[in-house]
Amino acid sequence: MLPTTSARTPRSLIPFSVVAVDAIDRAAMNSRLHYLGMAARTAEPMWKLAVLTCMDARLDVHAMLGLRPGDAHVIRNAGGRATSDAIRALAISQAVLGTREVMVIHHTECAVGRFSQHELAERIARATGQAINEDFGTFTDPIEALKEDVGRLRLSPHLAHREKIRGFMYELATSKLSEV
């Protein structure tokens, strides 16, 4: 018979959580909770939370915040800017679907901070052959841009709940989220 882990390692040296729940048991339990969560899921986000963030492909918002399906609204655009479109989504999120808090997350190395309004318009025009006259929400100071977006949401008359609107910066290099 092959020696088991517990036969080779004194039990007192094994962390309690490892003894109590095997990884497989934990995974099976999570799947069960996930199933229950699916069954109980409603259109209203469970956490009553809406997140406004950038479309950057490197940001795994759900993993970063520990969100599961049904927990929160995640609204994304280039830069995570508080555009009229984003505000429209947040207005519905709050008034119709019951969210109460807004988390705005910008990040380092954002393309909207690297290109100018003119550069973006020119690149799109060159690619399509059509002139474009849209505000791309470009910025030079990422912290100021984040503060601007949080401020715009706090002042929006279309948001029913403006007491808990907070801004965060996500640093890609360190995977660190800091409140601004």
Ligand SMILES: [Zn+2]
């Ligand atoms: Zn970005």
